[in-house]
Amino acid sequence: MKLRVNNKEYSVEVANNPSLLEVLRDKLDLTGTKYGCGEGACGACKVLVNGIPTPSCITPVTSVSGKKVITIEGLAENGELHPVQKVFLEEDVFQCSYCAPGMVITAAALLKKQPDASTQDLIDGLNGNICRCCTYPAIINALKKIIQKEGEQ
Numbered sequence: 084m085k086l087r088v089n090n091k092e093y094s095v096e097v098a099n100n101p102s103l104l105e106v107l108r109d110k111l112d113l114t115g116t117k118y119g120c121g122e123g124a125c126g127a128c129k130v131l132v133n134g135i136p137t138p139s140c141i142t143p144v145t146s147v148s149g150k151k152v153i154t155i156e157g158l159a160e161n162g163e164l165h166p167v168q169k170v171f172l173e174e175d176v177f178q179c180s181y182c183a184p185g186m187v188i189t190a191a192a193l194l195k196k197q198p199d200a201s202t203q204d205l206i207d208g209l210n211g212n213i214c215r216c217c218t219y220p221a222i223i224n225a226l227k228k229i230i231q232k233e234g235e236q
């Protein structure tokens with residue numbers, strides 16, 4: 084089947100309709116997307132499918148045929164990190180960083196949809212992303228910096 088990932092066309096052979104996560108990691112070598120729970124509950128494996136954060140572990144790969152998939156590897160544009168990536172790095176929000184790819188993908192989509200998100204909106208929007216190191220306050224504070232900056236412009 085054909086897949087469009089990070090604005091690149093791939094042709095992959097898939098048997099038994101594996102998950103999008105398996106194909107990304109094992110066939111396309113895009114290992115930034117992480118395997119956590121494997122059942123759609125932790126958010127570690129989220130990627131954007133037509134702009135919507137989607138748990139790739141429970142998404143059959145055939146269901147994204149003809150859709151636009153963006154993984155953490157494809158979020159930077161023209162060599163520039165996404166503002167969410169930048170602020171998370173600047174603020175050094177993570178500990179082990181296992182949740183980071185899914186968190187970045189989800190936060191990027193959230194801020195695109197709601198550039199003036201309130202603290203509660205951020206908490207609600209990131210509800211499906213688990214951080215075992217409990218870095219939630221740092222994540223929220225970092226995202227608030229982006230929102231504040233946007234508001235000042």
Ligand code: FES
Pocket residue numbers: 117118119120121122123124125126127128129138139140141
């Ligand atoms: S690994 Fe997909 S949601 Fe947890």
Ligand code: FES
Pocket residue numbers: 177178179180181182183213214215216217218
């Ligand atoms: S920083 Fe360790 S899981 Fe989030």
